[in-house]
Amino acid sequence: MEDLTLCVQAAPGGWRIACPVGDLSLMFLSGAEAEAKAHAFAERLSASGRDVRVVIEDRHGRVAGATRYFSADELALI
Structure with missing residues (x-):
């Protein structure tokens, strides 16, 4: 199964978490708040x-960081 990617991006008036599942997008006033929520969702x-990836973009759309969260199923095999 392919990773699900949550992307924190600048948006007019704040920051958003973009998710391809159901074309979900959540808005936040603070980038730090959006990032924390994306990690909590992941x-x-x-x-x-x-398996989930959290990608953080800066205000110019450049990747500033990324974190991968492995599924609990994969961790049980280690």
Whole structure:
């Protein structure tokens, strides 16, 4: 199964978390708040069996950081 990617991006009036599942997009006033929420979502999704990547972009759309969360199923095999 392919990784699910949550991307924190600048948006007019704040920051958003973009997710390809159901074309989901959540808005936040603070980039730090959006980033923290994206990591929290990723932890929950990985606990339910999904591999998740969190990609953080700066205001110019450049990747500033990325974190991968492995599914709980994969961690059980280690």
